[in-house]
Amino acid sequence: MWLALHFPQLPIDRQDRSSADEPRAVVLQEGPRRRIMACNACAAAHGVRAGLALKNAYALVPDLITSDFDELAQQAHLEQLTLWALQYSSRVTPEPPDLILLEIAASLTLFGGLDKLLTRLLGEAVEQHVRVSTGVAPTPSAATLFARAGMHQPITTDTALTQTLATVPITYLPLDEFTLKGLRQSGIRTLAELYKIPPAALTRRFGSACTDKLYKLDGRLPEPKISYQAPEHFYQAVDLPLEAPDTHALAFLLNRLLGSLGGFLKARDLGIRHLDIILFHHRHTSTRVALKFLDATANTAHLYRIATERLGALQLDAPVIRLALESTELASLQRAGRDLFQKSQSQAASIEQVLDKLVARLGKDALYTALPGDDHRPEKAWMSALLERQQAPIQWPARPVWLLKTPVVLSENVQLQTLPERIENGWWDETDVRRDYFIASTKGGAYYWVYRHRRDSSQLWIHGLFA
C-alpha cells in the first residue's frame, strides 16, 4: 500500500512565517512567461492562485511581494522531508519537485494502524509548518493522483480503487496538454470512459504514454520504484529566510533539520554521539557548536532540548544566514531489552539524559568520578574518570576527604598527631616525590594532612583536609 505526500505550498512554506499578513507569492519562469507557483493565504484571499500569469496577479494585488523559485532550495527541502519520512517506512521515494511516496504496508502494524500513522505524520508536518496533502492507494500512481487531486479518503482495496478511479476526471491524469485536449475533444470526461477503450486502440490514438499511465493507476501494469538510500553521513543545511541576529530565531529550522536527522538515524538504525551545529555568517567564519553525548541517542526531542540549551548560551559575533547539521560520530544504539513480564523498566528520565543535560551546560570536563589510582603518590592516587568501571577496592591508611590540587605552605601553628608516613616514589617520571606525611591538628580543631620534603624539612605543606 502506498502513501503519497504532496507538498503543494513548499516554496512558500519555506519563507518567513512572521509576515503571513502580507500577500506573498513565488514566481516560476517558464520560457518567456512568468507564472505564480505558490502563494500564501493572504494572497489567495485576493484571488491569486497557482498557475496565474504574474501580470494578472499584479492586477489583482498591486502590492504582491514576489520571489523567484529556487530550485536548489526546493530539492534540498524535499530531501530533508524524504529523510524525515524515513521514520515511517524504509521504502521512501522522492518524486521531485513536490511529492514523496512511501510504501506503508509494512509500517501499519508498528504504528498501530493507518489512522494512527496518518495522525502522527500530519501532526509532525504541522510542527514543521509544511502543508501536506495525502493520498493512500494500492498503487503508487493512484496514491500520487489522489494526493494531487486532494482526495484524502484512503483507498485500501482493489475494488474500491477501481470504483474511485472510474469517477476521476481526466484532467487529473499526468498527461501533456496536447493529449488532454485530444481526449476532451473525443468527448472523454472521466477515467471510466477511458477504461472502456481497448488498450491497443488507446495506444494508437494517444500514444503509449497515455496507456501506460492509465494501466499503472489500477495496477494492471507494474510500477517499480527505487527507494531512497540514506547516505553514510548526515549533512543537511538550510538557508534562513531572514538574517537571524540571535539564536532564538533558529529554533524552528533546527527542529526541521532534527526531524530529518531522526528519520536518517531510524533508517540507518544508529544513534548519534557527536553532532555539529554549524552557523554560517555573512563574511565571517562560521560558528561550529559541538554536541557530544555519552551514549548514542536517536531521541530528537532530547537532541532538541540539548541543542537549544547550548545555542541559548551562545554569543553570536554576526547574524546567522544559514544553519547546518552534521553528524560527526555515529554509533549503534544501546537498547534495553524489554522484559516479557515487566511492562516497562524505563524511568521518566535516564541517568544519561540527565548527565547529557549537565554536560551541555557545564562542559564535558565538569563531570567526573574519582578513582583510586594504583600509585601511592597522592597526586597519582587520584584520577578523574568519567563513569568507568570501578577497580578492586584497595584499603588505604587514613586519608583526607579533600585533597588540594597544589599543596600550599602551612602558616599556622599545628600539633603533629602521627608519626611520619613516608611516601617515596616516582623517580621514573617527572614528579619525583620524597615526603613525610603527618596528620596535624590546629588550635581550632581542624585536621590537616601535611607533609615536608625529605631534603628540605623546614617547611610544612598542606596537602589535604580531613573534612
Added chain:
Amino acid sequence: MDPALDALLKSQPALWRGRDRYNEDASYPTGFASLDNALPARGWCIGGVTELLASQQGIGEVSLLLPALSRITTTHGQWAAFINPPYLPYAPALSNAGIRLDRLLIVDSKDDANTLWASEQLLRTGLFASVVAWVERSSTQKQRRLQLAAENGKSWATVYRPAGAAREHSPVSARLQLDIVNAQLAVTIIKIRGGREQRIIIDPAEFDASQGAEWPIPEPLDPASSALAFKPAMSVNVAP
C-alpha cells in the same frame, strides 16, 4: 523519651504532637547513634534539604555524611553527586569509607548559579539518592527551589553554606551548625522539622569507626615531646 510514655501518648487520639508528622518520614541512618536519636526522622531526611553550616574546614564536616553515602552507593547501588566541592574529593579516603566511587558523580560547576542549577536538575529527576552541594551565596528563594526539587525527586539533599548563613532565613527541612567544642565535633540543630534545637557531640570513637580506616595515632603522645609540635618557619628535627 521513655517508650512506654511514648506509646501512651500515641494511644490518645485526641492528642496531636508536632513531631508525629515527621516521625515516619523516610530517612537514611546517619551512622552516628547520637545524631540519629536527635533527628526526628532517625536519620537524614529523604525528600528535603539539610543545610550544614560549618565554622571552618577540616573539622570532619564531610565525614559526617560518609556512612550514609556508603550505604546509598554500595549497599543500595544508587547514585550520589558532589556538586562544586571546594577541593578534590580524594578517592582513597572515599574508598576507605566504603563509597562506591563509580556511583559518586562529581560536578565541577564553578559558580553558585551553575551549582544551584545542576543540583536542582539532579534532585528533580529522582535518579540521585543524594546530592551534596557547596554554595557560597544563596537566597531564601533559591533554597526553597532546592527544597521543592528534593521533595519532588524524593532525594536527600545536603547543602554546605558558610557559617554566616545561619542568620538568614531558609525554608529547608533541617539546618545544622558544625563547630569544634573541646576538640570534638559538635552538631547544633538550629532548625528541624518536627524536632527541637539541641546540640549533639559526636563521639570521636564512633567517628573514627565510620571512616573505615584506622586513625593512625600512635601511643599517647608525651606532651613534653615538643618536637612534634610544629611552628612554621622553624627547623624541626624529628626522627622517623
